[in-house]
Amino acid sequence: MMKHFKSTRLLVSSAAVLAVLATACSSSSKTSSSSGSSSPAAPSGSSSGSASGSSGGTTNSNPVTLQLMFGSSGDAETNAVKAAADAWSKQSGNKVTVIPAQNFNQQLTQALAGGSPPDIFYVGSQQLSTLVDNNNLAATGDKVNDPSGFYPSLVKDYTYKGKFWCAPKDFSTLALEINTDMWKAAGLTDADIPTTWDQLETVAKKLTANGVTGLVFNDTLDRVDAFMRQAGGTMMNADNTAFTIDSPQNLQGLQYVQKLAKEGVLKFPKQIGVGWGGEAMGKGKAAMAIEGNWFIGGVKSSWPDLHFMVVPLPAGPSGTKATLSFSNCWGVAAKSKNQAQAIDFINFLTSDQQQMTFANAFGVMPSRQADGAAFSQAFPAQKAFVDGAQYAFGPVGVAGFAAAQTHFDSEIMGLSNGSSDPKAMLAELQKNATDALKQSS
């Protein structure tokens, strides 16, 4: 018996030891740089005022390998980023491993939790606060060339707790896209392009006929908020310490959306069996849509025969112009051992020349104000998007707001049949957002 028990015990305990060893060894820290250089080379060219042209490459004697992870919108973006990485590698002598993530949020969280994050990664304005609070980001916004050259609204989106955390990469704003064929067929001219809410309602009514809906946009705060802002409302107070959602101005904006929906001149994509405004216009089910720069690329391949024009969103009742902007920035991991080289790479990526290359490749707008003119010249059809940058507002950046927004979004479709009450929706969003803010602080 003793011999039998001993051998069983030995086997079981060795299996257990193996299991524990395997777990412990599996999370060994992998450094992202291939060479052993731990002292960053002195960055050159970062003190120059303007960011025109490509930044001077750093020729180190110790070439490092940077890791760049991002969530791609498609092949165009992936190829553009890879090309930029190759160009900078040749110039600087360092190498870049570009990782287009399948499920970006998941992969980035895993990499951060595992202690070996990529050196550079996309950061959306909604995730900024979470990443900063968990000490995942290095504050590099002020360290790149000419930080004041970025659009002020973008700088504001990526400033948190008094620091400018990352250089904005590009952005899109919302504008009104109009099907020019339907426009002309309804007898409308350039003089009828809506610049006020009433005018928008009028043209939407004129264009709603024969199974075509005048205006279609997604049932999300990321569209409806544009109207709330045009009415003069805000999401948060000036120092982002409290939510100001339940306000008369926001109510006015939401009630305007309700009015259009009840009249049937505004429909939401799910109600007409499409996924987004671009598809509605492409399939001839809508005359107008509210989308961002991605509209252009999104309809070009599927519906090349769609003739459209892009005009700015109308102004609110008191003449306030407002639109929403969506952007990402180049975040640098706090744990990165190659921060200086990363900053050098970011200087290259945010240079005027490279930003126009990205714009040509996948249709995003440069984040530097000085490039706005060049962009408008190259893409005159997109001028309305560029002009929107002057009065654009970014999304709310509080961790946990997304859940509150999902709840709000689910009730927007109910505005068209009266099953949702705007005041109650705003009050509920205010309550849920405030709870989220309390929890995240």
Next chain:
Amino acid sequence: MSLTSQAIPPAVVVSARRPRRSHIRGREGVGGWLFVAPALAGLTLFVILPIGLALYISFTKWSGTTSPFGSGAKWVGIDNYKALLTGGGLAQQDFARSVENNFYFVLLVVPIQTLLALVLAVLVNDKFLKGRGFFRTAFYFPSVTSSVAITLVFIFMFRGDGPINRVLSFFGVKGPNWFANSNGLIHNIVGLFGVHSPPGWAKHVVFTRSIWDWISGPSMAMCAIIVLVIWTTSGTFMLMFLAALQNISEEIDEATAIDGANAWQRFWRVTVPMLRPTLLLVLTLGLISTWQVFDQIFLTGNNPTTTTPAFLSYATSFENFNFGQGAAIAFLLFALITVFSSLQRFLLRDKDAEQ
């Protein structure tokens, strides 16, 4: 099984009382452990340890972007569970809604798929049916196809202007915009009788939702997913019933025929009671898998009337970076499944045989 029910030769009894087992048994024991060791290691590494870690995480506030073992995961005790069960805020509302959605899903899917599987198995078991093999394959085929692929096809079919509504229009029925429709089935049914708003007693709020909300039934979107899941999984259970049916010897059928029972009586009085173990298996498996439904919900997107606890756990963790609450939802789901499975086993236990 009891040792005293058979006569045991004295030699074996003596050896059974001896503390030392024979040398041959000992070697077999070691061999057994050796064979099991890799599977055991895999189970421990990939199932037991992650579950233990998840349990730990459910008592912390962790955003997933730092190491869970360091200062990144703040210990908050049962705060996550409190927020889900009593908080009154969005967490409790979403959880209550997801449990309600999943409850109606289970209520409709499990009985219907069990019944359908049984009926199909009986049909296919018929000796005189021509093309049995073909039918067996056809009924089983949805179970082996990727659930993602099936869901995508169903999303297309159930669109507002899709094939299903077209066919319904041939019968003069205007089908709802399935996946975009959040009206509950029961609300629609009572709406046909003119009841459109909740009566007084139904306005009472229980666990953050009014009783009228609780009895809304599955939404049209959920109904589409229910049809999908029933169609997909009845094949697997049909196979189990088929195997059990083929174990029932023909002599029993002949005996009941001789005794004068017709087919209906034979089915309900003889066949089904003999299928009790398989029925138990099918019901247990059905309950467990329907409470954990995720793939179809993930693909049909953001609709609060189709959110289930499993999907809510995923969304809370990966989209809201609140892994602590996500893990808490997962463990509450585990408790729920355990309760329901035990309840079902208790109700279906064999009252006559000894435990």
